[in-house]
Amino acid sequence: MKTPIAWRNLTHNKRKLLVAVSGVAFAVTLMFQQTGFENALFDSTVEIVKQTDCDIVIFNRARFALSSELRFKKAHLDRASGVKGVEMTTPLYIDNTVALFHAKGFRPRPIRVVGTALDQQVFLAEEIRHQLDLLKQPDSALIDRLSKPEFGYRFDGDQLLGPREGELMGKPIELVGTFRMGRDFAHEGNLIMSDRNFSRYFGYRGLDRLSSGFDPLSLVDLGLIRATDGVSPSSLKEEIIRALPAEVTVMTRAEFVEREIAFWSASTPIGIIFKIGAAMGFVVGIIICYQILATDIADHISELATLKAMGYSDNYFRSLIISESLILSLLGFLPGLLFSLLIFEINAQVTGLIMLMTIPRAALILGLTIVMCLISGLIAMRKLLTADPASLF
Amino acid sequence: MNTDSNTISRLLDQWDPDPESLSIRVNGLEHFYGNGDARKQVLFDNQLNISPGEIVIMTGPSGSGKTTLLTLIGTLRSVQEGSLRILGTELRGLPASEIVELRKNIGFIFQAHNLFESLTAYQNVRMSCELVRRKESEARPKIEEVLTRLGLGERIHYKPKSLSGGQKQRVAIARGVINRPKLILADEPTAALDAESGREVVTIFKELAAETGCTILIVTHDNRILDVADRIVNMVDGRISSNVMVQRSATICSIIREFPAFSGLTASDLAAVADSMELRRFQAGDPIIRQGEPGTEFFVIAQGKVEIVIDGSTVNSLESGDYFGEVALIKDQPRNATVIAREPTACFVLDKVEFRRIIDASASFEDEVRRALFDRQ
Numbered sequence: 001m002k003t004p005i006a007w008r009n010l011t012h013n014k015r016k017l018l019v020a021v022s023g024v025a026f027a028v029t030l031m032f033q034q035t036g037f038e039n040a041l042f043d044s045t046v047e048i049v050k051q052t053d054c055d056i057v058i059f060n061r062a063r064f065a066l067s068s069e070l071r072f073k074k075a076h077l078d079r080a081s082g083v084k085g086v087e088m089t090t091p092l093y094i095d096n097t098v099a100l101f102h103a104k105g106f107r108p109r110p111i112r113v114v115g116t117a118l119d120q121q122v123f124l125a126e127e128i129r130h131q132l133d134l135l136k137q138p139d140s141a142l143i144d145r146l147s148k149p150e151f152g153y154r155f156d157g158d159q160l161l162g163p164r165e166g167e168l169m170g171k172p173i174e175l176v177g178t179f180r181m182g183r184d185f186a187h188e189g190n191l192i193m194s195d196r197n198f199s200r201y202f203g204y205r206g207l208d209r210l211s212s213g214f215d216p217l218s219l220v221d222l223g224l225i226r227a228t229d230g231v232s233p234s235s236l237k238e239e240i241i242r243a244l245p246a247e248v249t250v251m252t253r254a255e256f257v258e259r260e261i262a263f264w265s266a267s268t269p270i271g272i273i274f275k276i277g278a279a280m281g282f283v284v285g286i287i288i289c290y291q292i293l294a295t296d297i298a299d300h301i302s303e304l305a306t307l308k309a310m311g312y313s314d315n316y317f318r319s320l321i322i323s324e325s326l327i328l329s330l331l332g333f334l335p336g337l338l339f340s341l342l343i344f345e346i347n348a349q350v351t352g353l354i355m356l357m358t359i360p361r362a363a364l365i366l367g368l369t370i371v372m373c374l375i376s377g378l379i380a381m382r383k384l385l386t387a388d389p390a391s392l393f
Numbered sequence: 394m395n396t397d398s399n400t401i402s403r404l405l406d407q408w409d410p411d412p413e414s415l416s417i418r419v420n421g422l423e424h425f426y427g428n429g430d431a432r433k434q435v436l437f438d439n440q441l442n443i444s445p446g447e448i449v450i451m452t453g454p455s456g457s458g459k460t461t462l463l464t465l466i467g468t469l470r471s472v473q474e475g476s477l478r479i480l481g482t483e484l485r486g487l488p489a490s491e492i493v494e495l496r497k498n499i500g501f502i503f504q505a506h507n508l509f510e511s512l513t514a515y516q517n518v519r520m521s522c523e524l525v526r527r528k529e530s531e532a533r534p535k536i537e538e539v540l541t542r543l544g545l546g547e548r549i550h551y552k553p554k555s556l557s558g559g560q561k562q563r564v565a566i567a568r569g570v571i572n573r574p575k576l577i578l579a580d581e582p583t584a585a586l587d588a589e590s591g592r593e594v595v596t597i598f599k600e601l602a603a604e605t606g607c608t609i610l611i612v613t614h615d616n617r618i619l620d621v622a623d624r625i626v627n628m629v630d631g632r633i634s635s636n637v638m639v640q641r642s643a644t645i646c647s648i649i650r651e652f653p654a655f656s657g658l659t660a661s662d663l664a665a666v667a668d669s670m671e672l673r674r675f676q677a678g679d680p681i682i683r684q685g686e687p688g689t690e691f692f693v694i695a696q697g698k699v700e701i702v703i704d705g706s707t708v709n710s711l712e713s714g715d716y717f718g719e720v721a722l723i724k725d726q727p728r729n730a731t732v733i734a735r736e737p738t739a740c741f742v743l744d745k746v747e748f749r750r751i752i753d754a755s756a757s758f759e760d761e762v763r764r765a766l767f768d769r770q
Binding site: 002003005008009011012300302303305306307309310311312313314388389390392393 | 460490494508509521
């Protein structure tokens with residue numbers, strides 16, 4: 001038998017409880033927002049690779065990030081296709097700095113255009129796979145439904161509303177379907193088209209000094225390689241490295257994703273900014289939580305001192321304050337989580353970023369919330385342990 | 394005052410209790426507040442022995458140090474100078490962990506009720522039971538019984554918000570006594586109660602003391618409850634200015650007032666006489682006074698039998714309640730007879746100076762004796 005004093009004291013006054021829970025939930029939401037944006041940045045950036053069905057990615061050794069436009073010769077990719085254990089290779093052509101999209105009545109905006117070979121099913125999304133045939137049509141493309149509304153298009157479900165025509169690089173283009181990929185910090189929207197169409201819009205690529213015979217498709221942005229069943233990507237990677245010159249880098253898909261995230265997180269201030277934001281939320285949470293606990297102790301100081309006089313040990317009071325901290329963190333986390341989910345949804349709609357709430361991410365914030373409240377509890381504990389029963393007389 | 398022989402023999406048995414069995418043993422206790430120049434002494438060389446089962450009322454003006462003494466006895470302050478033994482344990486230098494254990498044997502009743510607003514009366518009292526890890530099934534009937542006896546039977550599961558001030562105080566008392574502590578320290582426990590509830594509290598104290606032999610120390614200014622006190626301790630300026638066992642004092646008074654010269658004394662004067670009398674014991678055959686010696690003391694027989702011998706022949710025998718030795722003091726002559734104990738005898742002895750100071754007369758006893766002792770500060 002044990003009277004749950006921690007719970008009773010915290011929940012006795014409903015108004016105070018509401019204030020306390022809101023305070024903690026506020027800090028939780030703050031942390032969720034900041035880590036959410038940071039993750040959205042990373043998730044959105046690597047989404048294009050995540051949506052492809054490949055085991056290994058090869059790219060120009062100097063390409064420090066996806067958004068840099070350093071390409072390599074398609075010949076290297078062709079050579080890789082001869083390596084034992086390679087089931088398939090396919091090039092991905094990406095253009096985002098010069099690609100300008102213009103819908104009638106709207107201002108031209110830069111857009112990311114992805115060119116893909118139609119004879120290979122490289123995308124994972126069923127809706128893209130089904131629509132590849134439509135892309136055989138000249139001057140056609142699929143448009144990302146999460147592209148900025150400023151491009152001039154509205155969607156209902158996966159249907160494009162209104163006119164399907166537009167201009168890309170000053171040439172007419174017809175949007176024959178839609179898909180879902182998402183924006184990131186560098187790209188406002190996406191188009192997918194066939195390599196053949198791609199070469200028509202981006203003929204300038206054939207003028208590069210590396211290219212051979214003015215073929216715009218001779219320079220590849222990413223080479224995607226799938227291993228045959230039973231071949232491990234890491235060992236295949238070693239084989240391909242041996243087969244290819246040092247001017248291309250070979251990585252497994254996971255390594256590539258990791259490298260891309262590491263670039264944004266470490267080489268740009270963006271990762272730091274959000275981490276500082278989350279840390280602020282954490283610190284604000286400690287202060288809020290300390291205030292709640294210290295007030296609770298002050299409100300009950302006579303009763304607690306009486307317990308001390310009765311013979312309750314310091315350990316009892318330590319566990320009491322730790323219980324209060326844990327209760328606060330859990331009570332505050334739940335509404336904070338629900339509120340954050342709502343805000344994530346709104347953010348995703350407004351920004352087109354991928355705002356993912358995964359279980360490990362929620363668990364991380366739960367952990368931070370518990371640590372936050374425990375730190376507050378430890379600070380408030382001193383106040384409790386100095387409660388002097390002699391002052392009761 | 395009923396001075397039957399049982400009362401007297403119990404009184405004599407407890408006259409010099411075995412120091413090891415004392416509940417509270419204060420010896421040379423001093424206490425200081427502050428440090429350096431601001432250091433101020435609040436307790437000065439205090440002595441106090443209290444036996445199990447005693448109900449002690451402690452009184453004195455504010456600032457007299459009684460609260461300091463109470464908190465020292467309650468282990469809530471650490472002993473600085475002198476010795477303080479509680480329930481056989483020396484508190485001076487006792488490690489904190491043992492102090493916490495010792496506190497479980499002490500029941501505290503504070504002036505403020507200090508109940509958790511978030512807990513019901515029952516749960517507040519249960520906080521005490523949890524301390525000694527008693528089972529719920531075992532604790533429940535006890536808690537209900539105590540609360541019912543304190544007039545809270547209908548309100549066992551009420552929260553403090555729904556209780557009156559007196560009811561809250563009674564819950565706090567229930568919490569203090571539920572574990573049947575060996576020592577109960579109460580600070581103005583009846584101040585917030587009406588006469589009836591106050592009486593009920595005092596009755597519970599009395600029963601606890603009688604049943605469990607627990608010692609109860611009450612700091613109070615409530616003279617309605619003086620009748621429960623076995624001992625009244627007055628403190629003035631950090632010193633125990635008087636420490637009177639009421640029963641003992643009253644018993645002595647009832648014996649000595651039979652003496653004509655004392656019969657006219659006021660109760661307070663009589664109490665003062667009783668207070669200054671000393672108990673002396675004699676074996677059968679011991680001469681108590683000898684004929685021809687100068688008379689220096691007056692004797693009242695508390696228990697036993699003596700013979701008066703003049704010039705070698707026994708002229709009379711005296712027993713409990715009788716007195717002798719007064720003639721030599723009044724007439725300032727040598728002893729006119731020898732007195733020999735015939736069986737083990739106990740006498741209250743008053744010295745000549747004190748005896749001679751006694752002059753006037755008055756009536757009425759016990760209550761006035763108590764009030765006089767209580768007001769003497």
